[in-house]
Amino acid sequence: MDPRISSIGNKALRGEPVSAAEAEFLIQLQGDERHELLFWANRVRSAFKGDRITFCSIISAKQGACPEDCRFCSQSARHRTDIETFPLLVEEELTERIHERARSGSDSVGIVTSGRGPTSQEEWARILKAVGETSRACGGHACASLGVLTEERARELREAGLVRYNHNLETSRSYFPKICTTHSYDDRLETIRLLKRARIEVCCGGIFGMGESVRDRVELAMELRELDVDSIPLNFLNPIPGTPLEGVQPLDPMEILGIIATFRLMFPDKDIKVCGGREVNLRDLQSWMFYAGANGAILGNYLTTTGRKAEDDLQMIKDLGLRAGRHGDDHWATEATEATEGTEDTENEGEGRKGTNG
Numbered sequence: 576m577d578p579r580i581s582s583i584g585n586k587a588l589r590g591e592p593v594s595a596a597e598a599e600f601l602i603q604l605q606g607d608e609r610h611e612l613l614f615w616a617n618r619v620r621s622a623f624k625g626d627r628i629t630f631c632s633i634i635s636a637k638q639g640a641c642p643e644d645c646r647f648c649s650q651s652a653r654h655r656t657d658i659e660t661f662p663l664l665v666e667e668e669l670t671e672r673i674h675e676r677a678r679s680g681s682d683s684v685g686i687v688t689s690g691r692g693p694t695s696q697e698e699w700a701r702i703l704k705a706v707g708e709t710s711r712a713c714g715g716h717a718c719a720s721l722g723v724l725t726e727e728r729a730r731e732l733r734e735a736g737l738v739r740y741n742h743n744l745e746t747s748r749s750y751f752p753k754i755c756t757t758h759s760y761d762d763r764l765e766t767i768r769l770l771k772r773a774r775i776e777v778c779c780g781g782i783f784g785m786g787e788s789v790r791d792r793v794e795l796a797m798e799l800r801e802l803d804v805d806s807i808p809l810n811f812l813n814p815i816p817g818t819p820l821e822g823v824q825p826l827d828p829m830e831i832l833g834i835i836a837t838f839r840l841m842f843p844d845k846d847i848k849v850c851g852g853r854e855v856n857l858r859d860l861q862s863w864m865f866y867a868g869a870n871g872a873i874l875g876n877y878l879t880t881t882g883r884k885a886e887d888d889l890q891m892i893k894d895l896g897l898r899a900g901r902h903g904d905d906h907w908a909t910e911a912t913e914a915t916e917g918t919e920d921t922e923n924e925g926e927g928r929k930g931t932n933g
């Protein structure tokens with residue numbers, strides 16, 4: 576076995592930064608050496624995150640008809656996908672979905688809208704109300720993914736009870752122009768910096784399997800480290816018919832696990848969540864994502880695709896000897912799990928991108 580693997584693993588255990596060159600070495604490991612990498616990723620996850628796995632749920636509050644051209648996305652009006660499109664849900668419907676997700680066993684619930692950013696004042700007022708309702712329903716763990724923000728809107732979101740905002744970089748700066756041409760990488764960075772100034776936690780990651788190189792994956796990780804984001808969602812492309820990436824060959828499950836493990840060693844103390852594409856790409860190896868270092872996932876359905884039943888994921892955690900919920904949130908987690916028992920998982924009513932927003 577290459578001694579560099581355990582040497583980098585020990586470095587991560589001590590909380591020392593793994594370099595870009597070391598990450599490039601790790602992410603390309605194969606066979607037994609990749610298994611060794613997973614072993615170290617599991618040790619690091621356990622040392623920094625204990626036995627806790629946190630789950631997020633998302634609500635597709637406004638879907639499709641997006642003027643942007645992100646090549647992976649089923650919600651761009653420029654692509655011929657057959658998703659259902661709808662404007663921002665009315666208040667009653669939003670409230671119902673927030674409470675349904677909050678009962679599912681999730682630690683947080685996120686309101687997600689398609690588009691470059693919220694449009695009218697009326698729409699914005701409804702979103703703020705929904706954020707407040709989410710915060711009350713989820714013990715203060717309200718999230719959102721609403722696209723580009725202004726300083727004022729970020730402040731209003733925080734005052735409404737928002738704690739975390741998702742805004743993915745999607746890929747490396749070098750590869751981004753091949754994925755989106757209607758806005759720039761710097762536009763995305765600006766929203767992230769603005770969130771940090773507003774003291775809102777940042778959930779920011781990317782999508783893998785869009786034709787990017789190994790170097791692009793590490794470049795994205797280095798950018799995220801520079802930004803010092805709080806949570807890193809890792810999405811794996813589920814090519815949607817009608818999008819420009821529909822014919823892309825999906826990643827191999829072991830390659831995905833190697834990416835997750837490399838990110839864990841690069842970000843020992845951060846939340847690493849496996850989001851879009853896990854069911855379709857990892858298949859029977861889904862439970863391995865925790866061994867590869869993930870400490871979170873999306874529970875239930877995605878935006879335009881259906882996820883597993885919440886109770887199946889909660890059972891998987893239990894079978895692995897892990898526990899759902901944050902440290903100190905036992906009461907909340909137990910309540911949520913009990914509420915799920917015997918509850919039919921609702922059919923996927925809102926579908927969309929895979930936990931990523933413009």
Ligand code: SF4
Binds near residue numbers: 689
């Ligand atoms: S990712 Fe966001 S901005 Fe890009 S096309 Fe999809 S909804 Fe629009």
